[in-house]
Amino acid sequence: MKILKLGLLLALASGVVALLIYIVGVSSLYQFPRLSDEDFEALQSLQSSFQKCVSANGLGLQASSGKDVCQVTINFPSNTVSKWKDPKTGELEGLSFDFNLCEAVATWEQVRNSTTILTKEFIDALPNGWEDYAWRRINKGILLNNCKNRTLCMEKLSLVLPEIPPYYPRQFDRCAVIGNSGDLLKTKFGKEIDGYDVVIRENGAPIQNYTDFVGRKSTFRLLNRGSAKALDKVVELDETRKEVLIVKTTIHDIMNKMIREIPIKNPVYLMLGTSFGSAAKGTGLKALEFALSICESVDMYGFTVDPGYKEWTRYFSESRKGHTPLHGRTYYQMMECLGLIKIHSPMRADLNRVVKWLPSRETIRAARVASEKILRRVGAASADPLGACAIIKKQVKKSSVSLSSHKRAVIEHQRYVRGATMYPLERSPGHGLLCSVPA
Numbered sequence: 469m470k471i472l473k474l475g476l477l478l479a480l481a482s483g484v485v486a487l488l489i490y491i492v493g494v495s496s497l498y499q500f501p502r503l504s505d506e507d508f509e510a511l512q513s514l515q516s517s518f519q520k521c522v523s524a525n526g527l528g529l530q531a532s533s534g535k536d537v538c539q540v541t542i543n544f545p546s547n548t549v550s551k552w553k554d555p556k557t558g559e560l561e562g563l564s565f566d567f568n569l570c571e572a573v574a575t576w577e578q579v580r581n582s583t584t585i586l587t588k589e590f591i592d593a594l595p596n597g598w599e600d601y602a603w604r605r606i607n608k609g610i611l612l613n614n615c616k617n618r619t620l621c622m623e624k625l626s627l628v629l630p631e632i633p634p635y636y637p638r639q640f641d642r643c644a645v646i647g648n649s650g651d652l653l654k655t656k657f658g659k660e661i662d663g664y665d666v667v668i669r670e671n672g673a674p675i676q677n678y679t680d681f682v683g684r685k686s687t688f689r690l691l692n693r694g695s696a697k698a699l700d701k702v703v704e705l706d707e708t709r710k711e712v713l714i715v716k717t718t719i720h721d722i723m724n725k726m727i728r729e730i731p732i733k734n735p736v737y738l739m740l741g742t743s744f745g746s747a748a749k750g751t752g753l754k755a756l757e758f759a760l761s762i763c764e765s766v767d768m769y770g771f772t773v774d775p776g777y778k779e780w781t782r783y784f785s786e787s788r789k790g791h792t793p794l795h796g797r798t799y800y801q802m803m804e805c806l807g808l809i810k811i812h813s814p815m816r817a818d819l820n821r822v823v824k825w826l827p828s829r830e831t832i833r834a835a836r837v838a839s840e841k842i843l844r845r846v847g848a849a850s851a852d853p854l855g856a857c858a859i860i861k862k863q864v865k866k867s868s869v870s871l872s873s874h875k876r877a878v879i880e881h882q883r884y885v886r887g888a889t890m891y892p893l894e895r896s897p898g899h900g901l902l903c904s905v906p907a
């Protein structure tokens with residue numbers, strides 16, 4: 469009996485070992501798919517422009533290549549004094565940050581063709597959208613029993629849930645995203661900011677009394693949880709009362725009540741969530757993501773991105789708890805050197821500053837295609853514009869008629885995607901999209 473059992477155990481163990489060898493073997497084989505020479509050159513060309521771009525524009529930052537053609541490290545000068553301590557570990561922030569350029573170029577370029585506002589169309593099209601997803605966007609949604617009572621869930625979301633997206637990719641030309649950094653008080657950017665087609669602000673950022681520095685115009689405002697709960701106060705910040713409010717967390721009963729009863733006439737929407745790994749998850753990055761999904765070009769003001777960080781101050785209040793300032797600065801520099809944004813700061817105050825060594829559109833496109841292959845993204849390198857769609861849903865589109873009133877860039881893009889609306893799917897393997905196409 470004993471021997472039999474032992475034999476069984478041995479057989480099982482060797483089975484497990486064989487399986488492990490198989491898994492490890494297969495996954496290492498698949499780690500770096502074979503690239504064509506063209507793909508490899510595209511990534512090398514991106515790396516080399518990128519590194520030159522960081523040295524030429526980063527005010528002391530230097531980029532060097534990492535262990536493969538995707539990896540890059542951005543370093544601060546060694547005499548930089550790190551000030552910010554991680555509250556959990558008590559450790560000072562380091563002076564060196566690793567980034568995966570392939571990941572960044574593939575994910576951010578996808579944002580430019582995506583819709584980042586939550587719609588009813590999205591929830592309806594998502595498999596089990598109401599049961600698995602909708603309740604997560606409602607504060608205390610866990611008590612809603614997976615939206616068993618759909619009427620109730622719908623009721624809670626209805627005030628912030630448009631049927632279809634209110635904005636299209638490329639709808640606006642030049643957009644400015646305004647952070648809340650105290651650095652804004654060093655330069656009178658007000659007039660310049662008002663010259664943009666769209667201005668996107670964050671949380672409780674005041675305009676009145678600061679217009680010389682931050683401008684008057686305000687088109688959108690991205691709100692975190694705390695600001696969204698004070699919606700009544702937030703709407704007072706913009707005198708025109710036309711600002712569109714975009715909440716990055718959940719809808720809250722308090723918010724619903726305010727919208728109904730005060731009443732708040734500004735449009736209010738929820739933002740779809742996509743994940744950009746460990747990089748700053750603050751309102752600033754969300755605002756950039758939203759801007760990139762609706763604008764041709766995105767300029768950034770009021771982020772703490774110059775050398776000499778001492779403490780985090782906001783332009784309208786005393787110093788507060790900041791977070792990962794050095795990491796943030798490198799991340800935004802990476803975004804600039806991938807052609808996603810242009811940084812404006814006290815030390816880079818010339819509106820017409822040219823970002824030197826910016827990789828060309830063609831290099832970015834080729835590098836994006838190569839990156840999709842490396843990362844095994846859904847529809848990698850597919851010629852089909854709907855190749856990245858993990859879910860395709862045919863819908864009767866009520867609004868496609870109104871498209872003709874839009875700019876050429878919108879119409880051309882819509883023609884390219886055959887009228888599809890593309891939503892990034894959160895945590896979807898291979899970063900697939902949910903695509904709603906005209907029936």
Ligand SMILES: *[C@@H]1O[C@H](CO)[C@@H](O)[C@H](O)[C@H]1NC(C)=O
Binds near residue numbers: 617618620623
């Ligand atoms: C579902 O919610 C609606 C709206 O609150 C309510 O009127 C209805 O009674 C609920 N239905 C059930 C079966 O609980």
Ligand SMILES: *[C@@H]1O[C@H](CO)[C@@H](O)[C@H](O)[C@H]1NC(C)=O
Binds near residue numbers: 674675676677
């Ligand atoms: C602007 O300044 C005036 C006068 O000091 C003050 O009453 C008002 O509350 C300020 N507005 C904001 C939004 O801070």
Ligand SMILES: *[C@@H]1O[C@H](CO)[C@@H](O)[C@H](O)[C@H]1NC(C)=O
Binds near residue numbers: 578580581880881884
């Ligand atoms: C986004 O759309 C443009 C056309 O407007 C297309 O050229 C580009 O390849 C698309 N990008 C992605 C990541 O699908």
